[in-house]
Amino acid sequence: MSQRKSYAAGTGLFIVLGFAALVYLATQTTSVVNSHQGASYTVEAQFANVGQLKERAPVKVAGVRVGQVQSITLLPGKDVAQVRLSIDRKFDQVPADSTAVIYTSGLLGDQYVGLQFGNAKSYLADGGHLVLTKSTQPLEEMLGKFFGAGGTADAFGGSYKVNAHFTNVGTLSVGAPVRMAGVAIGSVSDVKADPVKLDATVTMLINGKYNQIPDDSAAAIFTSGLIGSQYVAIQPGGSPNSLKDGDQLVLTQSAMQLEDLIGKFLVNGSSSGNNAGGNGSSNQPAGKH
Amino acid sequence: MSARLGHENVVIGSLAQIGRCGLFLLRILSAVPRSFQHVRETVRQLWFVGAMSLTIIMTCGLFIGMVLGLQLYHVLSIFGGTSATGSVVALAVYRELGPVVTALLFAGRAGTSVTAEIGLMRATDQIAAMEMMAVDPIAYVVAPRFLAGLIAMPLLCCVFCGLSIFGGHLVAVDWLGVDNGTFWSNMTANVNVWDDVINGLIWKSLVFGAVISLIAVFQGYTTPPTSEGVAYATTRTVVASSIAILALDFVLTAFLM
Amino acid sequence: MIDTVQAQTEDRALVRVRGLTTRLNGKTVFDQLDLDIPRGKVTAIMGPSGTGKTTLLKHITGQMFGNAGEVWVDGQNVAELSRDALFGLRERIGYLFQNSALLTDFDVFENVAFPLRQHTRLPEVLIRNIVLTKLQAVGLRGAASLMPSELSGGMARRVALARAIVFDPMLILYDEPFVGLDPIALNQVLKLIRTLNETLGLTSVLVAHELEAIKQVADVIYLIANGKVVAQGDPKTIAGNGSPWTRQFFGGEADGPVPFQYPADDYAEALGFKQGAV
Numbered sequence: 001m002s003q004r005k006s007y008a009a010g011t012g013l014f015i016v017l018g019f020a021a022l023v024y025l026a027t028q029t030t031s032v033v034n035s036h037q038g039a040s041y042t043v044e045a046q047f048a049n050v051g052q053l054k055e056r057a058p059v060k061v062a063g064v065r066v067g068q069v070q071s072i073t074l075l076p077g078k079d080v081a082q083v084r085l086s087i088d089r090k091f092d093q094v095p096a097d098s099t100a101v102i103y104t105s106g107l108l109g110d111q112y113v114g115l116q117f118g119n120a121k122s123y124l125a126d127g128g129h130l131v132l133t134k135s136t137q138p139l140e141e142m143l144g145k146f147f148g149a150g151g152t153a154d155a156f157g158g159s160y161k162v163n164a165h166f167t168n169v170g171t172l173s174v175g176a177p178v179r180m181a182g183v184a185i186g187s188v189s190d191v192k193a194d195p196v197k198l199d200a201t202v203t204m205l206i207n208g209k210y211n212q213i214p215d216d217s218a219a220a221i222f223t224s225g226l227i228g229s230q231y232v233a234i235q236p237g238g239s240p241n242s243l244k245d246g247d248q249l250v251l252t253q254s255a256m257q258l259e260d261l262i263g264k265f266l267v268n269g270s271s272s273g274n275n276a277g278g279n280g281s282s283n284q285p286a287g288k289h
Numbered sequence: 290m291s292a293r294l295g296h297e298n299v300v301i302g303s304l305a306q307i308g309r310c311g312l313f314l315l316r317i318l319s320a321v322p323r324s325f326q327h328v329r330e331t332v333r334q335l336w337f338v339g340a341m342s343l344t345i346i347m348t349c350g351l352f353i354g355m356v357l358g359l360q361l362y363h364v365l366s367i368f369g370g371t372s373a374t375g376s377v378v379a380l381a382v383y384r385e386l387g388p389v390v391t392a393l394l395f396a397g398r399a400g401t402s403v404t405a406e407i408g409l410m411r412a413t414d415q416i417a418a419m420e421m422m423a424v425d426p427i428a429y430v431v432a433p434r435f436l437a438g439l440i441a442m443p444l445l446c447c448v449f450c451g452l453s454i455f456g457g458h459l460v461a462v463d464w465l466g467v468d469n470g471t472f473w474s475n476m477t478a479n480v481n482v483w484d485d486v487i488n489g490l491i492w493k494s495l496v497f498g499a500v501i502s503l504i505a506v507f508q509g510y511t512t513p514p515t516s517e518g519v520a521y522a523t524t525r526t527v528v529a530s531s532i533a534i535l536a537l538d539f540v541l542t543a544f545l546m
Numbered sequence: 547m548i549d550t551v552q553a554q555t556e557d558r559a560l561v562r563v564r565g566l567t568t569r570l571n572g573k574t575v576f577d578q579l580d581l582d583i584p585r586g587k588v589t590a591i592m593g594p595s596g597t598g599k600t601t602l603l604k605h606i607t608g609q610m611f612g613n614a615g616e617v618w619v620d621g622q623n624v625a626e627l628s629r630d631a632l633f634g635l636r637e638r639i640g641y642l643f644q645n646s647a648l649l650t651d652f653d654v655f656e657n658v659a660f661p662l663r664q665h666t667r668l669p670e671v672l673i674r675n676i677v678l679t680k681l682q683a684v685g686l687r688g689a690a691s692l693m694p695s696e697l698s699g700g701m702a703r704r705v706a707l708a709r710a711i712v713f714d715p716m717l718i719l720y721d722e723p724f725v726g727l728d729p730i731a732l733n734q735v736l737k738l739i740r741t742l743n744e745t746l747g748l749t750s751v752l753v754a755h756e757l758e759a760i761k762q763v764a765d766v767i768y769l770i771a772n773g774k775v776v777a778q779g780d781p782k783t784i785a786g787n788g789s790p791w792t793r794q795f796f797g798g799e800a801d802g803p804v805p806f807q808y809p810a811d812d813y814a815e816a817l818g819f820k821q822g823a824v
Contacts, residue, residue: 410650
């Protein structure tokens with residue numbers, strides 16, 4: 001009998017332990033507020049661009065979750081997105097003239113709808129409309145302004161070879177595009193270390209039809225997007241002579257550390273994007289991790 | 290018998306096996322109400338398949354969490370996203386690694402012992418003796434082991450996940466220096482009770498528990514009563530359970546997502 | 547004359563087997579087998595290995611059913627019983643397995659108590675008393691707390707016997723009870739079979755080969771071969787009835803109606819000595 005009792009006690013302990021683990025997981029590692037329970041009411045808002053907004057994304061007021069996105073549809077016949085927001089019943093005092101804005105939580109985070117309260121005395125009711133909306137600002141657009149990147153590589157016909165020396169090529173690899181004004185005009189054919197100058201020699205193949213590039217143009221290594229691959233950007237100079245096969249680009253700007261860029265970007269704000277491009281000089285030490 | 294099966298079409302042979310397994314499941318389910326009078330036996334089996342598996346489950350859970358923390362930290366540090374380590378560890382463990390690894394370990398630890406035990410009970414006439422004592426072996430031997438597996442799997446899986454997250458926390462926070470608050474807040478922000486814990490963890494582990502237990506008792510009960518037959522049956526339990534777990538994992542993920 | 551004898555034995559028979567025909571894997575095990583097991587007696591069923599003696603016991607307990615014929619136990623046709631009625635019948639039958647078949651998870655006490663716990667809601671004190679009484683009867687009350695793995699073969703068989711009689715059955719079936727026992731243990735089991743039969747007034751059926759042991763204990767002997775009863779009678783007279791089967795079996799001759807050679811094709815031909823085979 002004592003044997004039997006020890007089984008029972010051990011088994012009971014096991015069951016309690018298992019359920020304790022479940023309760024712990026369910027309460028400590030998840031947010032119960034993420035689950036969608038309880039009464040809610042629905043309002044509609046129209047956006048010109050919802051970006052990466054997904055169904056069940058949170059709706060927040062002053063950063064506090066008040067509901068979630070119920071559905072995202074295209075308004076029939078227009079290029080306008082119709083977003084239905086399901087707001088918890090207990091938050092029933094949202095002014096009718098509030099503004100719905102699509103925000104991104106953090107740099108790489110998901111998008112959510114933020115409500116900025118207006119001053120109206122009347123409140124939103126079920127089926128109401130949010131007239132004032134602000135669409136998402138695509139990250140690509142912001143970064144595009146910032147980096148001047150974009151476009152795809154052309155097919156190569158006849159091409160010519162140009163060299164450039166960089167003190168740091170970052171993660172630039174063979175096959176990476178060469179761009180001018182954001183348009184691909186060629187590709188990197190070789191990256192190797194120069195045994196004499198102790199820097200990196202990058203060989204680029206540039207499409208033959210772009211044969212009017214001034215020979216005092218500068219080459220810079222940029223990153224496409226936030227976590228994208230690196231490419232060589234050609235910034236045209238003012239010389240009347242054009243680049244020819246085997247020429248060397250003398251003015252170069254090495255790869256910048258992404259951390260530096262983001263640091264500057266966040267500190268200076270997007271308004272100062274114009275000076276960011278020329279600022280990351282080659283002899284600046286790499287940013288700390 | 291097996292020699293004759295060898296000549297038959299393999300597909301038909303395995304279909305027949307699945308069919309027999311399904312019929313056996315019906316027999317077990319119809320015996321479940323009668324097995325409630327043997328609730329002590331179920332508790333005893335829960336001790337053997339559940340509590341006795343805790344050590345291996347906890348150890349493996351801890352190490353899986355630690356290696357996840359290590360790997361994810363280094364991958365995420367490339368993108369500067371080490372703060373997401375916590376949530377990725379939790380999601381990976383809840384949705385896939387927890388149920389699947391627990392199930393594989395469970396099949397190896399508890400499934401084989403159930404098969405061998407029932408096989409030996411048949412070989413030593415204990416099953417026949419029960420029938421002679423007017424005790425239904427399906428209700429007394431098979432159903433309690435099946436139920437115990439069904440109950441034990443989700444509980445073991447929860448323990449596994451808890452230990453994994455602890456292991457991930459150990460490596461990411463205490464060792465590699467991810468901020469403690471960030472680790473937890475990121476996890477709570479990205480893990481959903483219904484989608485990840487209930488659908489991902491509980492449902493999957495329930496299904497896996499049922500499948501492993503069914504395969505284990507079926508192989509044990511139908512094995513030829515010889516030492517060779519028992520040896521083969523335990524091997525088949527591990528192989529069949531593993532295949533079933535991985536295949537079902539895909540199907541369940543496709544349906545539950 | 548034959549009819550009246552038949553009627554008398556049927557009256558006193560607890561188990562009646564009529565026209566039982568069983569085929570297993572294409573081999574005929576029983577061929578129109580007729581057999582009566584009288585109440586209150588010890589009946590021994592003997593026969594060469596592989597004649598289906600254990601299979602006959604399985605027919606009596608409804609673990610197996612014949613292709614034709616009937617098995618009646620205490621006035622009930624086993625094959626026609628519902629599952630519950632069959633289980634009810636089995637509760638009144640004790641069965642001693644060849645290898646004892648003790649439940650390895652439980653100690654001796656719990657093994658003997660197992661049928662009581664499964665089928666009754668008796669208070670613990672009563673269960674304890676019944677179990678200890680039965681263990682005392684087989685002389686193993688002191689071994690109550692041992693596990694089956696700690697028992698010798700003879701002890702395990704006595705525990706199994708105690709378990710088989712825990713419900714005071716009307717019929718007890720012994721499947722090869724003497725196999726693998728040393729002379730002391732064999733005599734202990736033999737004595738138990740006899741005393742249990744007399745004190746509890748139950749009917750015993752023995753399946754065994756040990757002729758000397760059977761002669762001491764059995765009231766009636768059936769000799770089965772080729773799926774039929776080839777000889778029957780009490781131990782003193784059966785050996786002298788003159789049939790070649792009894793002469794071979796009881797005389798222990800290597801060759802006879804049961805051939806030494808397993809049926810095979812011609813020996814000389816198999817070795818290639820016959821003309822034309824090369």
